[in-house]
Structures are given as structure tokens and as C-alpha cells.
Amino acid sequence: xxxxxxxxxxxxxxxxxxxxxxxxxxxxxxxxxxxxxxxxxxxxxxxxxxxxxxxxxxxxxxxxxxxxxxxxxxxxxxxxxxxxxxxxxxxxxxxxxxxxxxxxxxxxxxxxxxxxxxxxxxxxxxxxxxxxxxxxxxxxxxxxxxxxxxxxxxxxxxxxxxxxxxxxxxxxxxxxxxxxxxxxxxxxxxxxxxxxxxxxxxxxxxxxxxxxxxxxxxxxxxxxxxxxxxxxxxxxxxxxxxxxxxxxxxxxxxxxxxxxxxxxxxxxxxxxxxxxxxxxxxxxxxxxxxxxxxxxxxxxxxxxxxxxxxxxxxxxxxxxxxxxxxxxxxxxxxxxxxxxxx
Amino acid sequence: xxxxxxxxxxxxxxxxxxxxxxxxxxxxxxxxxxxxxxxxxxxxxxxxxxxxxxxxxxxxxxxxxxxxxxxxxxxxxxxxxxxxxxxxxxxxxxxxxxxxxxxxxxxxxxxxxxxxxxxxxxxxxxxxxxxxxxxxxxxxxxxxxxxxxxxxxxxxxxxxxxxxxxxxxxxxxxxxxxxxxxxxxxxxxxxxxxxxxxxxxxxxxxxxxxx
Numbered sequence: 001x002x003x004x005x006x007x008x009x010x011x012x013x014x015x016x017x018x019x020x021x022x023x024x025x026x027x028x029x030x031x032x033x034x035x036x037x038x039x040x041x042x043x044x045x046x047x048x049x050x051x052x053x054x055x056x057x058x059x060x061x062x063x064x065x066x067x068x069x070x071x072x073x074x075x076x077x078x079x080x081x082x083x084x085x086x087x088x089x090x091x092x093x094x095x096x097x098x099x100x101x102x103x104x105x106x107x108x109x110x111x112x113x114x115x116x117x118x119x120x121x122x123x124x125x126x127x128x129x130x131x132x133x134x135x136x137x138x139x140x141x142x143x144x145x146x147x148x149x150x151x152x153x154x155x156x157x158x159x160x161x162x163x164x165x166x167x168x169x170x171x172x173x174x175x176x177x178x179x180x181x182x183x184x185x186x187x188x189x190x191x192x193x194x195x196x197x198x199x200x201x202x203x204x205x206x207x208x209x210x211x212x213x214x215x216x217x218x219x220x221x222x223x224x225x226x227x228x229x230x231x232x233x234x235x236x237x238x239x240x241x242x243x244x245x246x247x248x249x250x251x252x253x254x255x256x257x258x259x260x261x262x263x264x265x266x267x268x269x270x271x272x273x274x275x276x277x278x279x280x281x282x283x284x285x286x287x288x289x290x291x292x293x294x295x296x297x298x299x300x301x302x303x304x305x306x307x308x309x310x311x312x313x314x315x316x317x318x319x320x321x322x323x324x325x326x327x328x329x330x331x332x333x334x335x336x337x338x339x340x341x342x
Numbered sequence: 343x344x345x346x347x348x349x350x351x352x353x354x355x356x357x358x359x360x361x362x363x364x365x366x367x368x369x370x371x372x373x374x375x376x377x378x379x380x381x382x383x384x385x386x387x388x389x390x391x392x393x394x395x396x397x398x399x400x401x402x403x404x405x406x407x408x409x410x411x412x413x414x415x416x417x418x419x420x421x422x423x424x425x426x427x428x429x430x431x432x433x434x435x436x437x438x439x440x441x442x443x444x445x446x447x448x449x450x451x452x453x454x455x456x457x458x459x460x461x462x463x464x465x466x467x468x469x470x471x472x473x474x475x476x477x478x479x480x481x482x483x484x485x486x487x488x489x490x491x492x493x494x495x496x497x498x499x500x501x502x503x504x505x506x507x508x509x510x511x512x513x514x515x516x517x518x519x520x521x522x523x524x525x526x527x528x529x530x531x532x533x534x535x536x537x538x539x540x541x542x543x544x545x546x547x548x549x550x551x552x553x
Binding site (some may be wrong): 039041042043044045046047050303304306307308 | 357360361363364365367368369370371372373374376
């Protein structure tokens with residue numbers, strides 16, 4: 001598909017390539033926000049939104065979006081205007097740009113670069129910058145505290161994330177996510193399991209646990225949602241934002257959640273590979289399986305959100321620096337040994 | 343080291359226990375009642391809006407007297423003799439026109455005290471709780487089914503009858519008094535006649551008659 005489009009019209013090809021992940025993100029955000037509210041409702045024995053749109057309030061997110069569009073775009077008088085206006089777009093841009101290297105199906109990847117994972121991790125670190133930019137530009141102490149907390153948290157948790165990603169790369173031997181996915185095809189681990197990396201090596205299971213905890217913290221999900229802990233910091237760095245700028249933050253957050261879940265699906269659960277070998281294979285089924293895996297991880301994140309309370313800041317840092325980082329590096333070394341021996 | 347392993351074991355165990363609880367609730371039944379679409383059945387004897395079956399009311403005023411907040415306002419007019427108001431469904435004869443029977447539900451405190459004294463069980467609470475109003479005066483319920491001109495007519499009639507009765511009574515009183523006087527006169531006459539007949543025999547009696 002890629003070559004065909006590029007041959008006809010390079011500009012159109014670029015635009016279409018850019019539009020596909022954007023469409024996926026926007027549709028996903030609408031569904032995920034509605035889904036999160038429904039999941040929250042069902043977990044608390046409620047029903048969640050039920051009115052808008054008929055069946056189980058499916059149009060609730062659309063109604064919320066329309067409401068947000070109508071809202072006034074308030075900029076505090078003493079805020080740093082340019083940074084204040086720019087931060088949400090930068091945040092969304094960072095999340096969105098990272099989708100370029102995610103292989104959505106065997107036929108589609110935004111950019112077939114050799115250093116896919118490296119690019120992804122580098123681009124998502126801009127998120128930290130935009131969060132602290134928003135916190136600082138708001139000229140509000142709660143925003144600033146939220147921004148600082150967030151920056152500290154994201155910088156810290158990037159280390160175990162990268163270490164676990166490195167563990168997978170060590171086994172897979174490629175930074176290109178398409179190659180990583182392709183090498184997980186097939187269905188003959190122990191005779192019946194798919195050839196997914198998580199079944200390849202016992203240390204990759206522990207790597208996945210560390211990776212999952214880290215992406216919870218990176219995407220600001222409970223129990224690591226300190227930057228915007230509602231009960232303590234009002235809404236953290238988002239306090240002064242309203243209307244569509246706030247919606248951009250929300251969108252970026254959900255996009256980040258999906259991005260990291262999809263990364264987890266690629267690295268540990270075989271990306272777009274069907275769990276039944278060749279059965280239900282092909283590009284469209286590949287897209288289905290890939291999104292299913294990603295959304296299952298998103299569901300687990302939401303499930304955890306409505307189960308666990310929040311950590312304290314010092315506990316958060318303790319978990320990262322004195323537990324997850326040593327464990328992830330030990331895990332890396334053990335994986336390397338396992339690879340050398342077997 | 344052993345302690346750390348033990349601690350992490352406890353942590354993960356508690357996390358998974360909690361997640362087990364939440365996923366059970368996720369698939370479990372919900373308790374939400376979709377209010378305007380679905381309604382909860384009110385329990386028996388629920389205290390809600392008061393209702394008066396005005397056809398059964400005999401105007402005894404017991405409910406109004408029982409009310410601790412005086413939210414029941416009753417005005418009755420005695421029925422004239424030419425009309426028969428009939429009987430209530432419980433068999434009590436009705437003797438009053440109910441020209442006014444107002445209940446101010448804004449004042450009502452749902453104590454249920456007015457319900458029990460009623461001899462004909464005509465005031466009771468109905469399971470109805472959605473009667474918000476924009477104006478407080480709309481919460482005053484008028485249960486009397488008499489038209490205003492009917493009320494005036496009834497009152498006039500009752501007044502006339504009362505006057506008539508008063509006059510009759512006065513007439514009767516006068517008649518009685520006259521009769522009494524007549525009787526006395528007659529008695530006196532008789533006595534005089536008697537005394538005339540036997541004047542010398544009983545002077546004391548004569549004297550008494552004179553007095």
C-alpha cells in the first residue's frame with residue numbers, strides 16, 4: 001500500500017499516512033472515555049452514562065466534546081501566554097508522533113524506520129516537557145506542583161521502561177517494531193502456544209510486569225496518577241486549562257495510554273499476529289488482533305484504576321528507584337545470560 | 343532479602359485480591375434504578391401525598407384538630423332540611439356541606455396523625471411523591487368539590503334556615519310563654535273560682551294564689 005501511494009502522489013501518501021493513526025486515536029479516545037465511564041460504573045455496581053444516543057449512552061463522549069467546544073478558552077492574566085497556549089498541542093503532538101512507528105497491521109506502518117523503538121521512546125519524552133511547560137506557564141502553584149511531580153515521575157519511570165524494552169530488544173534483535181512483530185509469527189512454542197516473546201523466555205514475563213507498572217506511571221494512571229491527583233492538587237498541571245485546550249490534554253493522555261499499551265502488545269504479545277497461527281490472519285484480521293490486544297491492556301489499566309488507591313510521592317519514587325530500576329537491570333542481565341546459554 | 347520477597351508477595355496478593363473483587367462487581371448486577379423510566383415500589387404504609395375522598399367526608403373536623411402544624415383548613419355549613427346529602431360509603435349520614443377543605447402540602451410534615459382519627463377513613467396518604475411546584479401556593483390542595491356559586495347558595499340557604507329556625511324558636515318560645523301564661527291564668531282563674539266557692543274555708547290558699 002505504501003509504495004503504491006507514494007508512486008502516485010507523494011504528498012497525498014504522506015497525508016493519508018498521517019491521517020490513519022489520527023483517525024484511530026480520535027475514534028479510540030471517544031470510545032475509551034465512554035468505556036472508562038461504563039467500566040467505572042459497572043465496577044461500582046452502577047450503570048454509567050445511559051441517556052445520550054440511546055443504547056447505553058454511546059454518544060456521551062460526543063456530547064462532552066460538543067460541550068467542550070462551546071466552552072470559553074480562558075487564559076489567566078499572569079500566565080505566560082505563548083507557552084500556556086502551546087503546551088497542550090505539544091503534548092498531543094508528542095503522543096501522536098510516536099504512532100508513526102507502531103505497526104497496526106502487516107500492511108500498515110506509518111514509517112518503516114530501523115530505530116522504531118528508540119524513536120518512540122525519544123518522542124514520548126517530550127511529553128514530560130509539555131507537562132512541565134503547562135504547569136509553569138499557568139502561573140498557579142498547584143499547576144506547578146503537579147507539573148513538577150509529573151516531570152519527576154515521568155523521568156524516573158522512563159528508566160525501567162527503557163530497561164525492559166531493551167530486554168525485549170535483546171531477545172528480538174531489532175529496533176524496528178515491524179521486524180519484532182514478524183518474528184513472533186507462528187504457533188509452536190511448547191507445541192501449542194503462539195510464538196509471542198512473552199512465552200519465549202521466563203525473564204520476559206517479569207520484564208512484562210515491570211514494563212506494565214512503568215507504563216501505568218508513564219501514562220499517569222492510577223495508582224500513579226499523582227500529577228493530576230484530583231483530591232490533592234485540584235487537577236495538577238491541567239488546573240488552569242478549559243475548553244478545547246483541556247480536551248487536548250485529555251486526548252493526549254488517552255493517546256499515550258493507547259500508545260504504551262500497543263507498544264506492550266507489540267513487544268510481548270505478538271503485535272498483529274493472530275493467537276491461532278495462520279487462522280484469522282491477514283492485514284485486516286491483523287489490525288483487529290492488534291487493537292484487541294492493545295485495548296485489553298487499556299482495559300486492565302482502567303480496571304486497576306477502579307481498584308487501587310494512589311501512592312504517595314515518596315512511595316512512588318521509592319518503588320521506581322530502589323525496586324523497579326534494580327530489578328529491571330537484573331532482569332536484563334539474566335535475560336542476556338539465558339539467551340547466551342540456550 | 344527474604345523480607346522483601348515476602349513483602350512483594352503480600353503486595354501482589356492484595357492487588358490481585360482487590361482486582362478480583364472489582365471484576366466480580368464488573369460482571370455482577372447493577373443496582374441503578376433508571377429513575378424517570380423505572381420507579382421503586384413504595385413500601386406499604388409509606389407516607390406521601392395526602393388525599394381526601396371528599397364524597398366520604400362528614401365534615402367532623404377531627405383531622406384538622408389532629409394536625410400538629412394546622413395545615414388542614416376545613417369550613418363546613420350545615421345542610422338545610424330540604425336537602426339530603428346522603429350517606430358515606432361507610433354508612434355515616436352526612437350533615438354538612440364542605441365548603442372548604444384545603445390541605446397545605448407545603449406545611450404538611452407527613453406525620454400521618456390526621457389519617458387515624460377519621461371516622462370514615464376518607465383522608466389517607468397515596469403513594470405519590472412527585473408533586474414539585476414552581477409556586478408554593480400550588481401546593482395548597484383544594485379538595486372541596488362545591489362550585490363557588492354553590493357555596494354561596496348553600497351558605498345563604500343555611501343562613502336563611504338558621505334565621506328561620508331562630509325565628510321559629512323565638513315564636514315557639516313566645517308561644518310556650520303565652521301558653522304558660524294562659525295556663526297560669528287559667529289556673530289562677532280556677533283557683534279564684536275555687537276560692538270563691540270555698541273562700542272562707544281556705545284563706546291561706548287564696549293568699550298564695552294572689553302572690
